[in-house]
Amino acid sequence: xxxxxxxxxxxxxxxxxxxxxxxxxxxxxxxxxxxxxxxxxxxxxxxxxxxxxxxxxxxxxxxxxxxxxxxxxxxxxxxxxxxxxxxxxxxxxxxxxxxxxxxxxxxxxxxxxxxxxxxxxxxxxxxxxxxxxxxxxxxxxxxxxxxxxxxxxxxxxxxxxxxxxxxxxxxxxxxxxxxxxxxxxxxxxxxxxxxxxxxxxxxxxxxxxxxxxxxxxxxxxxxxxxxxxxxxxxxxxxxxxxxxxxxxxxxxxxxxxxxxxxxxxxxxxxxxxxxxxxxxxxxxxxxxxxxxxxxxxxxxxxxxxxxxxxxxxxxxxxxxxxxxxxxxxxxxxxxxxxxxxxxxxxxxxxxxxxxxxxxxxxxxxxxxxxxxxxxxxxxxxxxxxxxxxxxxxxxx
Amino acid sequence: xxxxxxxxxxxxxxxxxxxxxxxxxxxxxxxxxxxxxxxxxxxxxxxxxxxxxxxxxxxxxxxxxxxxxxxxxxxxxxxxxxxxxxxxxxxxxxxxxxxxxxxxxxxxxxxxxxxxxxxxxxxxxxxxxxxxxxxxxxxxxxxxxxxxxxxxxxxxxxxxxxxxxxxxxxxxxxxxxxxxxxxxxxxxxxxxxxxxxxxxxxxxxxxxxxxxxxxxxxxxxxxxxxxxxxxxxxxxxxxxxxxxxxxxxxxxxxxxxxxxxxxxxxxxxxxxxxxxxxxxxxxxxxxxxxxxxxxxxxxxxxxxxxxxxxxxxxxxxxxxxxxxxxxxxxxxxxxxxxxxxxxxxxxxxxxxxxxxxxxxxxxxxxxxxxxxxxxxxxxxxxxxxxxxxxxxxxxx
Numbered sequence: 001x002x003x004x005x006x007x008x009x010x011x012x013x014x015x016x017x018x019x020x021x022x023x024x025x026x027x028x029x030x031x032x033x034x035x036x037x038x039x040x041x042x043x044x045x046x047x048x049x050x051x052x053x054x055x056x057x058x059x060x061x062x063x064x065x066x067x068x069x070x071x072x073x074x075x076x077x078x079x080x081x082x083x084x085x086x087x088x089x090x091x092x093x094x095x096x097x098x099x100x101x102x103x104x105x106x107x108x109x110x111x112x113x114x115x116x117x118x119x120x121x122x123x124x125x126x127x128x129x130x131x132x133x134x135x136x137x138x139x140x141x142x143x144x145x146x147x148x149x150x151x152x153x154x155x156x157x158x159x160x161x162x163x164x165x166x167x168x169x170x171x172x173x174x175x176x177x178x179x180x181x182x183x184x185x186x187x188x189x190x191x192x193x194x195x196x197x198x199x200x201x202x203x204x205x206x207x208x209x210x211x212x213x214x215x216x217x218x219x220x221x222x223x224x225x226x227x228x229x230x231x232x233x234x235x236x237x238x239x240x241x242x243x244x245x246x247x248x249x250x251x252x253x254x255x256x257x258x259x260x261x262x263x264x265x266x267x268x269x270x271x272x273x274x275x276x277x278x279x280x281x282x283x284x285x286x287x288x289x290x291x292x293x294x295x296x297x298x299x300x301x302x303x304x305x306x307x308x309x310x311x312x313x314x315x316x317x318x319x320x321x322x323x324x325x326x327x328x329x330x331x332x333x334x335x336x337x338x339x340x341x342x343x344x345x346x347x348x349x350x351x352x353x354x355x356x357x358x359x360x361x362x363x364x365x366x367x368x369x370x371x372x373x374x375x376x377x378x379x380x381x382x383x384x385x386x387x388x389x390x391x392x393x394x395x396x
Numbered sequence: 397x398x399x400x401x402x403x404x405x406x407x408x409x410x411x412x413x414x415x416x417x418x419x420x421x422x423x424x425x426x427x428x429x430x431x432x433x434x435x436x437x438x439x440x441x442x443x444x445x446x447x448x449x450x451x452x453x454x455x456x457x458x459x460x461x462x463x464x465x466x467x468x469x470x471x472x473x474x475x476x477x478x479x480x481x482x483x484x485x486x487x488x489x490x491x492x493x494x495x496x497x498x499x500x501x502x503x504x505x506x507x508x509x510x511x512x513x514x515x516x517x518x519x520x521x522x523x524x525x526x527x528x529x530x531x532x533x534x535x536x537x538x539x540x541x542x543x544x545x546x547x548x549x550x551x552x553x554x555x556x557x558x559x560x561x562x563x564x565x566x567x568x569x570x571x572x573x574x575x576x577x578x579x580x581x582x583x584x585x586x587x588x589x590x591x592x593x594x595x596x597x598x599x600x601x602x603x604x605x606x607x608x609x610x611x612x613x614x615x616x617x618x619x620x621x622x623x624x625x626x627x628x629x630x631x632x633x634x635x636x637x638x639x640x641x642x643x644x645x646x647x648x649x650x651x652x653x654x655x656x657x658x659x660x661x662x663x664x665x666x667x668x669x670x671x672x673x674x675x676x677x678x679x680x681x682x683x684x685x686x687x688x689x690x691x692x693x694x695x696x697x698x699x700x701x702x703x704x705x706x707x708x709x710x711x712x713x714x715x716x717x718x719x720x721x722x723x724x725x726x727x728x729x730x731x732x733x734x735x736x737x738x739x740x741x742x743x744x745x746x747x748x749x750x751x752x753x754x755x756x757x758x759x760x761x762x763x764x765x766x767x768x769x770x771x772x773x774x775x776x777x778x779x780x781x782x783x784x785x786x787x788x789x790x791x792x
Contacts, residue, residue, distance in 0.1 A: 002623035002649065003563070003594045009506040009655035018463065018661055039460070046458045054669065055451045062442045062639040064435070064632075067414070098494050098641065101663040110405045114510035114532045130662025136510045136532055167399070198399045227398035236460075243458040243668030245494065245641075253398065259405035265414055266526025267497040271667040272639030273450065 012133040016126050016358020017371075023341035024352045032345045035384035037372045038354040040176065040322065044240040044292060053280035054273050065272045067264040069096025069248070073275040076282035077248060083285070084208075086220045093252055095260055096270045100206045100234030100247035101127065104170075107230045107249060108135040110259040111200045112167040118202070119161050120170045121152065123177050123325060123359035123366060125204070128170065140166070141361040146327055146369070149316045150178035152186045159193060168200035169193065174207040174216060177359050177371040178325045179300075179318020187217045194228045201225060206234035206247070207321040209289050212297045214319050226252040235278050237322075244274030296322050302378040306385040310392060324372050325356070329392060333357070333370050336395060344391050351387040408529040412522050412754020413767075419737035420748045428741050431780035433768045434750040436572065436718065440636040440688060449676035450669050461668045463660040465492025465644070469671040472678035473644060479681070480604075482616040489648055491656055492666045496602045496630030496643035497523065500566075503626045503645060504531040506655040507596045508563040514598070515557055516566045517548065519573050519721060519755035519762060521600070524566065536562070537757040542723055542765070545712045546574035548582045555589060564596035565589065570603040570612060573755050573767040574721045575696075575714020583613045590624045597621060602630035602643070603717040605685050608693045610715050622648040631674050633718075640670030692718050698774040702781040706788060720768050721752070725788060729753070729766050732791055740787050747783040 017039050024034045068074070074094045081089040097103040112118065114136035120128060122141040132139045140161050144150040152158070158169075169190055173182040182190075194201045203219035219229040234247035249260055264270075303324060304317045312329030330336040337355045344350055354373075356366030374381055413435050420430045464470065470490045477485040493499040508514065510532035516524060518537040528535045536557050540546040548554070554565075565586055569578040578586075590597045599615035615625040630643035645656055660666075699720060700713045708725030726732040733751045740746055752765030770777055 001591075001594050002651070003507065003596050005651050005655050006505065006507055006509045006512070006563075008509060009658070012655070012658040012662070014658055015463075015661035041460050043457060045456045050458070051453075057447075060441045061439060062446070062637045064437055064638040067411075098667070099664060105663070109402065109530050111399065111402055113402045113404060116402070127662045127664070130659060134505050134531075134659060134662065167402075195397075198397055200399050241458045242460040243665065245665070245667045255398070255401050259401050259408070262405070262408040262410055263526060263530060265411035266408070266523045266530065267501070268495060268523070269639065269641070271494070271641045271670060273669045274667060 008133045008136055013126070013129050013358065017354045020337060020341060020352060023338055027341045027350055031348065033349045034341070035349065035351045035376065035380055035387065037374065037376065037384050038352045040237070040373045040375060041242060042237060042240045042322070042375045043377070044295070046240050047281055047284060047288070049280045050239065050241060050277035054277045057273065057276045062272060065269040065275065067269050068261055069094070069270060070272070070275045070279070073279045076279045079282055081220070081250070086218065088223065088252070089220065089250060093250055093257065095249045095257060095264060096275060097247045097249055098270045099236065099245040100204065100232050101131070103232035103234070103247045103249045104128070104202065104204065105131045105134060106260040106263045107202050107232060108132065108137050109263060110256055112137045115165065116167045117163060117165045118168045118170050119158065119166060122361055123150070123356065123369070125172060125176045126358045139361055143362065143365070146314065146316065146325065150175065150180040150325065152182065152189065155189050155193070158189070162193070162197050166197065166199060168202050170202045170204070172204040174210055174320025176207065176321055177323045179321045179323050181211060181214050181216055181320040183214070184217045187219070187222070191222050191225055194225060200228055200230055202230050202232060204232045206232065206237055208233070209238055210293065210296060210322055211320045212293065212300055216320065220250065230256055239278065239281050239284070241274070241278065244277060245271055246274040246278050296374070299374040299378055299381055303372060303374045303381050303385060306382055310385070310389045312392070322374050324374065325369050326372055327368050328370060330368065330395065333367055337370060339395060340387070340391055344394070346387045346390045349383060349387055351384045404529045404532055409522070409525050409754065413750045416733060416737060416748060419734055423737045423746055427744065429745045430737070431745065431747045431772065431776055431783065433770065433772065433780050434748045436633070436769045436771060437638060438633065438636045438718070438771050439773070440691070442636050443677055443680060443684070445676045446635065446637060446673035450673045453669065453672050458668060461665040461671065463665050464657055465490070465666060466668070466671045466675070469675045472675045475678055477616070477646070482614065484619065484648070485616060485646060489646055489653065491645045491653060491660060492671060493643045493645055494666045495632065495641040496600065496628050497527070499628035499630070499643045499645045500524070500598065500600060501527045501530060502656040502659045503598050503628060504528065504533050505659060506652055508533045511561065512563045513559060513561045514564045514566050515554065515562060518757055519546070519752065519765070521568060521572045522754045525757070535757055539758065539761070542710065542712065542721065546571065546576040546721065548578065548585065551585050551589070554585070558589070558593050562593065562595060564598050566598045566600070568600040570606055570716025572603065572717055573719045575717045575719050577607060577610050577612055577716040580613045583615070583618070587618050587621055590621060596624055596626055598626050598628060600628045602628065602633055604629070605634055606689065606692060606718055607716045608689065608696055612716065616646065626652055635674065635677050635680070637670070637674065640673060641667050642670040642674050692770070695770040695774055695777055699768060699770045699777050699781060702778055706785045708788070718770050720770065721765050722768055723764050724766060726764065726791065729763055733766060735791060736783070736787055740790070742783045742786045745779060745783055747780045
């Protein structure tokens with residue numbers, strides 16, 4: 001006899017980004033070099049000042065920190081937002097979280113009861129599924145399409161999904177997995193709907209620095225949303241410090257800050273060492289980001305150009321983040337992705353991609369798409385896409 | 397207009413351990429030295445090998461680690477459990493979590509749907525309230541009493557609280573806040589109820605090393621509970637590394653490990669640096685713990701003896717953990733605790749205690765009790781309890 005797992009546990013999907021990992025491991029065991037473009041793990045060096053600050057950290061007892069973060073660190077975040085033009089954001093509007101993940105989980109729990117709904121635009125970051133299952137909240141997908149650059153559908157298409165149980169609209173710009181950046185006009189549509197229907201907006205801006213063309217419009221740029229906007233941020237991508245597990249919630253809504261702090265008190269505190277390291281990066285400014293963005297833009301161009309040369313393959317040139325959703329001439333991208341690892345190699349090399357269906361909530365969508373994270377240098381990216389090109393010639 | 401906070405957000409209590417912190421800050425601002433015995437923050441030095449390993453960590457990119465923890469670290473945990481006699485625990489039965497907090501949250505979510513129930517013995521660790529609110533699970537309290545050393549009530553008293561919605565019994569031994577250690581007989585009662593009613597047992601064993609008298613019986617000592625037992629552990633107290641945020645789930649139930657891993661994948665990974673430091677402590681064995689336990693036992697004796705000399709004050713001599721629940725001759729311990737900070741000092745010193753009601757779910761219970769964490773050296777503990785002694789003479 002064994003007691004039963006909960007419904008939310010059963011219905012939480014495996015990460016579509018990580019679930020092919022065992023096949024990749026088997027390929028490696030056969031001596032094949034696998035290009036990992038499945039996961040958003042940058043190869044950019046973490047700034048040495050991060051490690052240096054931790055090495056110089058002298059507190060002999062690694063104590064609990066404050067539940068909302070070390071004051072020196074939240075002060076440095078305040079400076080960061082001020083430098084980015086959001087001078088109305090004060091230290092008290094910032095709560096440090098264990099990664100951007102916890103920022104979104106706490107936000108969901110603070111505003112929704114079990115069975116409540118949140119509107120999300122698909123394709124979307126698959127871990128929103130896990131977060132919503134944990135919080136027992138229902139995600140209501142609104143579709144976007146490769147043909148229209150994954151931009152938002154007309155306002156009416158969004159509005160008709162709003163029900164009495166809708167608590168929030170969840171947006172992500174620059175977007176994971178599409179790289180799309182919401183324009184000021186699109187953000188204004190979200191704003192109008194939030195105000196009209198009194199909804200929260202959870203704005204996932206963890207790729208806020210990763211802008212190649214156009215302008216990123218933060219939810220913080222709408223002071224009229226002071227009571228509705230909850231921004232989820234992360235230092236993982238900004239400073240290539242994913243393993244530090246440091247993010248934050250930013251909101252002018254006092255009740256949101258008080259409520260997420262209560263959840264924060266329950267889990268005691270975010271990791272101290274990651275905060276110590278991150279505090280040292282407060283002055284990492286324009287030059288650091290300019291170099292990093294130039295490198296990613298170069299990679300973006302490489303991956304876009306090489307993909308578009310493959311017969312039957314389509315993608316938009318993503319203006320932000322470091323992902324591209326690519327449409328492949330296959331009927332079942334899950335099968336193709338697995339086959340790349342189990343049955344194919346090009347001179348001893350193959351490629352691990354993230355199959356599209358995991359990024360959609362609507363059954364049947366995404367079966368011809370895959371996400372590629374351009375987190376490798378351009379040479380390796382060229383090899384990774386070349387694998388796809390040659391594989392498509394022999395698949396079926 | 398401002399959209400509403402969720403019911404779970406509204407009903408999540410503030411931490412009773414941390415909510416008096418503002419009064420303590422005001423006392424400090426008036427130049428008063430405050431003895432903090434409210435919070436379980438050890439003053440024991442974190443082993444230097446922990447920091448040394450982090451200083452020597454050479455990975456230039458602080459990457460995401462595996463969602464279930466770094467393999468080197470889970471291997472070291474396997475060794476730790478083997479050394480403690482649980483040789484049936486393998487690496488695959490261990491998942492690293494962001495502190496013991498996340499271990500309990502993930503366990504609750506894996507086994508209970510919103511509205512399901514878990515039996516818990518009060519007084520209990522107040523953060524169980526926050527965890528259960530996040531998971532939308534109802535805690536059903538079963539009372540224990542100072543007069544009986546906070547040991548378990550008869551089996552029938554527990555069993556009558558079991559309903560069709562009961563999913564688990566949540567135990568904590570050595571106990572926070574009482575220091576009580578469940579005997580083998582008491583653990584056997586829990587086992588019998590779990591098997592009879594097919595319930596999970598979540599066993600919070602984060603104080604497993606802190607045993608001054610008697611023997612700690614782990615849930616892992618019952619192989620017949622292999623499908624029912626979920627152990628939540630933490631390195632925070634064991635190595636005085638609270639700010640590292642490293643804990644783990646241990647279970648032989650494959651479905652539990654698969655389900656909690658899915659939640660773990662959603663939040664990506666536990667903090668890397670805390671794992672790197674903790675791995676270096678795998679060989680910290682008998683001598684380290686013997687010294688630490690001797691120091692805490694000395695403190696326990698100090699705090700017990702000084703408290704029992706105060707007229708009208710009662711407590712049991714706690715056999716484990718590093719807390720004592722003390723019964724004070726006051727009608728409203730919340731008022732007394734606040735008053736200690738706002739209106740009293742003894743030669744410029746006062747004491748911050750954790751009022752009892754926050755450790756109970758039953759209204760009206762705990763109004764004469766407070767938790768004292770003996771995490772200071774014996775001299776300071778003597779001063780802290782002396783403040784209480786003198787304060788009681790003038791209060792009212």
